[in-house]
Amino acid sequence: MMPTAQMSSSGGPWRLYVALMGSTKWPDYRWERPTPVPTIAERRTVLATLGYEQVPGSEWSWIEDTTTYGDDGSPVLLIAAVEVRESRGGAS
Numbered sequence: 001m002m003p004t005a006q007m008s009s010s011g012g013p014w015r016l017y018v019a020l021m022g023s024t025k026w027p028d029y030r031w032e033r034p035t036p037v038p039t040i041a042e043r044r045t046v047l048a049t050l051g052y053e054q055v056p057g058s059e060w061s062w063i064e065d066t067t068t069y070g071d072d073g074s075p076v077l078l079i080a081a082v083e084v085r086e087s088r089g090g091a092s
Helices: 040-050
Strands: 004-009 014-019 028-031 052-054 061-066 076-086
Touching (some): 004 040, 014 040, 028 040
Antiparallel strands (some): 014 028, 052 076, 061 076
């Protein structure tokens, strides 16, 4: 199973992290801005810095959730995800 990079925000800063099953520490990065949404180029640069790259042919997908489970009146949490793999050239 390929690792997944996820990016999330609930209206504040954006956080990108690589979800590594079986690991207690996930590589991550935080943009200290609520807008604009980090571009695909910015995400690619951060992934490379973390030692990962987007799997060729994969695309970012978006979902929304609530910050409080089951409460559709709570603030929305936006989550983007894409399959990644370790970079061929290692971390840059």
